[in-house]
Amino acid sequence: MTSPKSLSRTAPSTVTATTIVSSLLTVQTAGAGFTDLSTEVEKFVREAGAREGAVTLFIRHTSASLTIQENADPTVLGDLMTALNRAAPENAGWRHDTEGPDDMPAHIKSALTQTSLSIPIGRGALLLGTWQGLYLFEHRDRPHRREVVFHISA
Amino acid sequence: MTSPKSLSRTAPSTVTATTIVSSLLTVQTAGAGFTDLSTEVEKFVREAGAREGAVTLFIRHTSASLTIQENADPTVLGDLMTALNRAAPENAGWRHDTEGPDDMPAHIKSALTQTSLSIPIGRGALLLGTWQGLYLFEHRDRPHRREVVFHISA
């Protein structure tokens, strides 16, 4: 383990929290792959008039998930799919195959990524890093209708 | 990456947040496997009288974790254990084996799943999807006493 040799922190800023704002996003996916939700979440934060706080996203499914990944070079997302396909290959002796060979691998990929994610809000904007995109990650081969709850505490 | 061709969102609903409610759950596990916490969390939300907000769960251990998975066909949970056993097998050259061959694999399985999870609350109910169950995931072979903090902001 490396020691925190050079570690600095800004002075805390404090505000009074008064509101919770919620909304349900419905996404029609096109099959396995990524749907960028960043713009939609930013729009929600603006609509809610949130200045300081956090937005929590929650996906109401177990064969699709959420992930924050690089938004610049699309081969990152492609390679991430490859990595998860290797970790959860089809036809690898799974007992659960009710809906086909992509069924159980989709559950495993969901378990290895995120069902809920929280992103802080500062000065009315999501505090995502420059290269961070927020994605719905569809793990089933065929298109699905997915629901994501947006929840702001600000 | 697929573009969000068909993406719709409900109008935001806003409430005033005023309370934080906390509780500590103690679970005696029966060894490696899953304990369904969904009913207990729902009961906590009702007791707290929370209408809109979110509940955060936090497990105070590094060899057991939290996961949201399908609650319908139990073979999903079995296959998920198989997948994690393949990702973190016993006797694979780990240096940390203080408490036996299942010790380090348990830490790895915890790192690959969740220590904290947030689930939104709407109209007094957890906004889990129809097929989502919330589980404590024991990774050690033998029974353990585990603590999970429940925390509502509503």
Added chain:
Amino acid sequence: MTSPKSLSRTAPSTVTATTIVSSLLTVQTAGAGFTDLSTEVEKFVREAGAREGAVTLFIRHTSASLTIQENADPTVLGDLMTALNRAAPENAGWRHDTEGPDDMPAHIKSALTQTSLSIPIGRGALLLGTWQGLYLFEHRDRPHRREVVFHISA
């Protein structure tokens, strides 16, 4: 799945939530490995005067992440790196290698661990378990400057 044979929960404690406190931590990492943030987060909680609530950490990068792991035996952290190196090896046919062979493996390791983490606060202290440490997990070989947002709702 094991049934919750022995499951007990403390009576809920309720407080009025009024404040959100935020701060940005900058960490200079020394290359692949762990930086313990536990003390810094505890200091932030004390400074903020938070008694009951939760702190959310968010790392603004996609090639470094957050994880909660055992803080006692350092071989746990070493073995965890080994496990992730096996799950995301270098030179394994990745298309994204803009910044070298450690580039794409770093993104995969980030996706398999955490970008955001929430830890409850009780009686003014982080409710981490005895053996839990909170770590920034650098996945790139060379030192990097990393930003982590601290966010308290209390």
